[in-house]
Amino acid sequence: MDAVAPIPQSTSQATLGELIAEARRLLEQAGIESAEQEALWIVEHVLRLPSHHVITDRDRLLSSSELAATRGLIARRVGREPLQYILGTQEFCGLEFEVSPAVLIPRPETELLVEYVTQRISAERQATIVDVCTGSGCIAVAIARLRPHARVMAIDLSGSSLHVARRNATRHGVGERITWLEGDLLGPLAEQGLEGLVDVIVSNPPYIAEAEWATLQPEVKLFEPRGALVAGAQGTELHERLLQEAVRYLAPGGVVILEIGAGQARGLRRIVEQLPGYKFHRLVYDEAGLERVVIVERVGA
Numbered sequence: 001m002d003a004v005a006p007i008p009q010s011t012s013q014a015t016l017g018e019l020i021a022e023a024r025r026l027l028e029q030a031g032i033e034s035a036e037q038e039a040l041w042i043v044e045h046v047l048r049l050p051s052h053h054v055i056t057d058r059d060r061l062l063s064s065s066e067l068a069a070t071r072g073l074i075a076r077r078v079g080r081e082p083l084q085y086i087l088g089t090q091e092f093c094g095l096e097f098e099v100s101p102a103v104l105i106p107r108p109e110t111e112l113l114v115e116y117v118t119q120r121i122s123a124e125r126q127a128t129i130v131d132v133c134t135g136s137g138c139i140a141v142a143i144a145r146l147r148p149h150a151r152v153m154a155i156d157l158s159g160s161s162l163h164v165a166r167r168n169a170t171r172h173g174v175g176e177r178i179t180w181l182e183g184d185l186l187g188p189l190a191e192q193g194l195e196g197l198v199d200v201i202v203s204n205p206p207y208i209a210e211a212e213w214a215t216l217q218p219e220v221k222l223f224e225p226r227g228a229l230v231a232g233a234q235g236t237e238l239h240e241r242l243l244q245e246a247v248r249y250l251a252p253g254g255v256v257i258l259e260i261g262a263g264q265a266r267g268l269r270r271i272v273e274q275l276p277g278y279k280f281h282r283l284v285y286d287e288a289g290l291e292r293v294v295i296v297e298r299v300g301a
């Protein structure tokens with residue numbers, strides 16, 4: 001773990017302004033880039049303050065329980081726990097998702113997957129869409145909301161992430177619209193009678209190569225579930241296995257929409273070219289200009 005400065009003895013009395021200054025200083029010392037902003041978010045969260053109050057109420061003397069609660073969360077962030085786990089939420093596609101250490105924190109670039117699913121499936125269509133490796137359920141929930149006539153199924157190997165995903169679906173009013181299945185990739189579909197009937201299989205599977213794990217920032221390496229991130233020696237092992245399994249379930253013209261890591265597109269293209277029943281359709285870059293999504297089409301079924 002990266003070394004962080006020890007937390008100095010805190011005073012037992014402080015105003016809101018003093019607490020914010022103390023929090024910012026501790027976060028800066030811990031190497032947190034946006035220390036000022038994060039200090040404000042944590043204080044607002046603990047004290048349940050609307051954001052302008054952190055400015056207007058700076059002289060308010062805080063109670064000892066308010067100080068202890070805020071300092072507790074600051075200490076977690078100083079230990080490099082991701083802010084999203086501390087606050088318990090992350091926004092994705094304009095919706096607020098519960099997150100806990102049981103699930104990967106949804107990333108903004110993953111919204112591209114939702115965008116390409118909705119490009120492919122019109123709002124009126126009664127399509128069948130499967131989100132594999134659903135984690136927090138962010139992709140499945142966003143799609144269920146954007147495509148109200150679609151049948152949505154979501155699969156994950158981790159039972160504890162499915163609990164979080166179900167709560168997220170209920171929170172966004174689509175709890176009854178999504179079928180949750182626990183198991184390895186498309187294994188759980190075997191019982192569903194969906195051979196040749198699925199229009200879209202979308203997935204953000206683990207895609208970090210084992211050797212890369214050690215190089216990740218502490219927030220990811222120490223706190224996010226390893227099983228949500230690391231795939232194998234190459235990083236594309238799960239993509240390959242998913243494509244092998246998917247051919248049986250896809251309808252003619254159906255697609256697999258996959259998130260990938262930078263530098264994985266070429267290898268994945270080769271894998272697709274060697275698999276019967278597929279055509280490489282498209283590679284999409286994210287806002288940072290990195291390879292991010294591949295779309296593979298089912299042909300000749």
Ligand SMILES: C[S@@+](CC[C@H](N)C(=O)[O-])C[C@H]1O[C@@H](n2cnc3c(N)ncnc32)[C@H](O)[C@@H]1O
Pocket residue numbers: 103104105106107110132133134135136137138139155156157158161183184185204205206207227228229
């Ligand atoms: C990168 S996370 C994606 C989570 C979420 N879809 C997102 O985009 O934020 C990968 C997820 O895949 C799950 N997973 C890992 N191996 C799996 C497997 N063999 N079969 C099904 N799910 C798997 C993990 O539990 C984790 O929830």
